[in-house]
Each structure stands twice: as C-alpha cells, then as structure tokens.
Amino acid sequence: MPTFPDKAEKFIDWYLEVLDAAELTDKRYPVKGMNVWTPYGFQARRQLDAIMIREIERTGSLPVEFPALIPQTEFQKEKDHIKGFDAQVYWVTKGGATDLDVPLVLRPTSETAMYPVFALWVRSHKDLPLNVYQIVNTFRYETKTTRPFLRVREIHFFEEHTCQVDEAAATERVRSNLAAFEGMARSFVLPYVAVRRPEWDKFPGAFYSVALDIPVGGARTLQIGTTHHYRENFSGPYGIQYEATDGSTKHVHQTTFGLSERLVGAVVSVHGDAKGVVFPSSLAPYQVVVVPIVGGSGGEAVLAYARELVERLRARGLRVHLDDSDERPGAKYYRWETHGVPLRVEVGRREAEQKSVTVADRLGSKRPIGPDGVDDGIVAALAEFDERLRAKAQATFAASFTVARALDELRASTTVRVIAWCGSEACGHKVEEAIEGALLGTPEGPLPIDLGVPGPCVGCGTADSRWALAGQPL
Numbered sequence: 001m002p003t004f005p006d007k008a009e010k011f012i013d014w015y016l017e018v019l020d021a022a023e024l025t026d027k028r029y030p031v032k033g034m035n036v037w038t039p040y041g042f043q044a045r046r047q048l049d050a051i052m053i054r055e056i057e058r059t060g061s062l063p064v065e066f067p068a069l070i071p072q073t074e075f076q077k078e079k080d081h082i083k084g085f086d087a088q089v090y091w092v093t094k095g096g097a098t099d100l101d102v103p104l105v106l107r108p109t110s111e112t113a114m115y116p117v118f119a120l121w122v123r124s125h126k127d128l129p130l131n132v133y134q135i136v137n138t139f140r141y142e143t144k145t146t147r148p149f150l151r152v153r154e155i156h157f158f159e160e161h162t163c164q165v166d167e168a169a170a171t172e173r174v175r176s177n178l179a180a181f182e183g184m185a186r187s188f189v190l191p192y193v194a195v196r197r198p199e200w201d202k203f204p205g206a207f208y209s210v211a212l213d214i215p216v217g218g219a220r221t222l223q224i225g226t227t228h229h230y231r232e233n234f235s236g237p238y239g240i241q242y243e244a245t246d247g248s249t250k251h252v253h254q255t256t257f258g259l260s261e262r263l264v265g266a267v268v269s270v271h272g273d274a275k276g277v278v279f280p281s282s283l284a285p286y287q288v289v290v291v292p293i294v295g296g297s298g299g300e301a302v303l304a305y306a307r308e309l310v311e312r313l314r315a316r317g318l319r320v321h322l323d324d325s326d327e328r329p330g331a332k333y334y335r336w337e338t339h340g341v342p343l344r345v346e347v348g349r350r351e352a353e354q355k356s357v358t359v360a361d362r363l364g365s366k367r368p369i370g371p372d373g374v375d376d377g378i379v380a381a382l383a384e385f386d387e388r389l390r391a392k393a394q395a396t397f398a399a400s401f402t403v404a405r406a407l408d409e410l411r412a413s414t415t416v417r418v419i420a421w422c423g424s425e426a427c428g429h430k431v432e433e434a435i436e437g438a439l440l441g442t443p444e445g446p447l448p449i450d451l452g453v454p455g456p457c458v459g460c461g462t463a464d465s466r467w468a469l470a471g472q473p474l
C-alpha cells in the first residue's frame, strides 16, 4: 500500500495527497483554483451545510439568496471595502456582444449585493433586528497558490448579514455568532480559538473582526471563520436607516458572520493521519461501511446478512455503505481508511452464522459485537469513536500553544506562540517579523494553557500589555 508524506514534516504535500486518495475533490478542472466537488466530497459538504444551518437558525437567522452579480456602482459605495477587494474581483463587462453600461462584479462576498436591498427592507425599529444568511458560491481572484478547500477562487460560502438597532445590539450579535460557532465546532470536533484581529488585519470596512483560528501543526494556523462588527460603516453609504421609537431617524449597526468550505480542509488537516483522512461522524459521507467477506462457500448467506444489517442501520438514521465490490478485503479496508470512514463493520461466515459483527474504528480499535445488541453496539461504537477523536484533537490543541517571553524566542517557533503585547502596530510588526508570520490578535476567551498575568510587551518592554497570539497563517 502506498504511504503518504509525513504530516509534520511536509504538511502541504501530505494534505494534497490525502485529499486525492480520499476522492474529496477533483482539481483537474481547467480553471485554476476552481475545483470539482466529487460525489464523496459533496456528501461531506451537505453535512457541513446542515450543521451550519441548524446552529444559525437556532439564533433566529433566516435563509435568503441574493444574485451573484453586483453593479459596479453599488460595489464602490464603501471605500475601504472596495480597496480591500479591488485586486480580487472578477468582472462581467459584456452581455453577449454588447458592452454593459454598468460593469458587474461577480460577488466576492455579499455586503454590496444585500445592503441596497436592506435599505428598502428596513424602515422602522419594528423591522429590527434583521438576521439573514445565505449559502452560495463566491468568487475571488486569489493570487497566492491555491489549495483545495483552503484557498480557492470559487468558494462555497456561508454568510450571515444582520442589521441591529445600535452598537450594543450588534456587539451582542457578534457574541451570539461566536456561541453558534461553538455548537458547530463541537459537531466538527474542531478545537479553536476566537481571536480579535489587530486593526491592520481586520476585514475591509469593519469596525472590528473576530476570527476563528485553529493550529494545524508547528506555528501554522488556519482561519476557519470570522465575525465582524461594522458599526454604521456600511449603513451610512447604503442608507440603511430606521425610524426609532422617539421618532428620530437612525442608521442601523451591522454584523456579518462568514464560514466556508475551508472547514472541510480544517477537518482533514486536524484529524487526518498517516493513513489518510479521518472524519468525525457528523461530517462523514459514510459513517459506517459494511464489508462482507465472501471467500469460499456460504458467500450468499454472508451477503444476505450484510444487506439486512445495512437496512437496519439505515433505519436507525446512520449513513451506511455496503462495499460488495469484487476487491479483496484488504484493499477495501485500505480504501475506507484513506476515505476517513469512522467505522468498518466486517461480516464473514462466522459472523453471519452467529448474527454478530466485528467492528474496527478509524482510530485503530477493533472488537466483536453480538450476537445480542449488534445495532445498539454499532451506534455506541460510533459515539465512542467521536469521543476518542475529540480527546485526541483536544490534546493536540493544548500542546499547540507555548509562551514566548522575548522576540528572539519567536524565531523558528514549533508551536503557535503566546506573547505579551502592548497593542501598538509597531510592536505587532516586530512580532510578525520575528515569527515570519502574523500577529493573530488577542484571544476572546481562555486559552488551553495556564498563562497567568502577561509580563512586559515583547516589542517595547512596557508593562501595560495583554496576551496575544502569533503564528504562521496558511
């Protein structure tokens, strides 16, 4: 069996090869950075979407869908925003052979598509809050090297946009987005840290940005989502205002919350190992693969038992695949390991006679179940698998942060670093230079290591400092 590059030593090579082996995407499409969702990858994405929808709708957000094309005139209304996206947008300038009067932007994100319409929807305080989300494809002309799921030019994108009565309500919406993400991350089994980005790294047009970061080995980090407070930065230029209870006219305060297919890449990056992808049961296209072992006589009885088992497990709501292909059992085991299937259920002649099964999980534990309680036992084995995956990911996460007391200690970092920082941009850039990466910002919640009180700023030595994170964003 082929082996993959070492994950710790050659992360990107490892990542690309395990994706190929798992058949999650096909990157041979003839537009760079625009990849094909294969049947297997699409099924993982469908689970991802279902979890995002479940958690955001719990907070009262409603689905919408806005057009993909945005008139240049609308796109240009918020100056910082256009500056931030100028180099990244695709333009549509012709309809057939005719030059368009107003060129159209293929949405890189939907602020400028939605807000002219929000200005029509919001009239009175009774129209607030307005909390809506959409899951659509967005387009960004990436100039950095593209990687499937992590950096692509056509992005499967979740975006929530809200209008609130005032700044405090918008701050509360950012908090509730973070709480919603906590529910999603629990399902994805992704330990993460919420980080308030420094001024120079916030979203174009935002008042502030909170990003969700995960460590992915060494000092490397991956931003898996963001939520932004816009204050009145967009509602001013787009004229989104309402009549307040006292009769005065006020601009709304806005927020957004963005997630994407990068979460699939994050799950692969965090859980994958030397044998390939590992899916938590929540995202796995198949949670269970049943492999009948039909060598020699009695094959028909084994197959019949396997089919019956598959039907029963599907009736329990599990996503189950029966691998009755002609391949040898060893080849099947290898295939479903690379594909990250949580549980493999082996059924041979002995199991068919006893009405039992042998269950192997993707983390390497193997045991017989039955003849009594086979279905319950498989359901329980899946839950146990998730808990062990969670414990493993949590241990790796906790070991991914270490404190650095001086700039020198940031050089050749082998973990994400926690430093004392005065908050100044000058010291921030000193940190970025030392770690050859980014000052990620200040954590919004507790970190998984004991920190105590921050010492003097690593850049200037002032005692007035706070904890901040530094790493090398992928």
Ligand SMILES: [Zn+2]
Binding pocket: 421, 422, 423, 424, 427, 457, 458, 459, 460, 461, 462
């Ligand atoms: Zn400083």
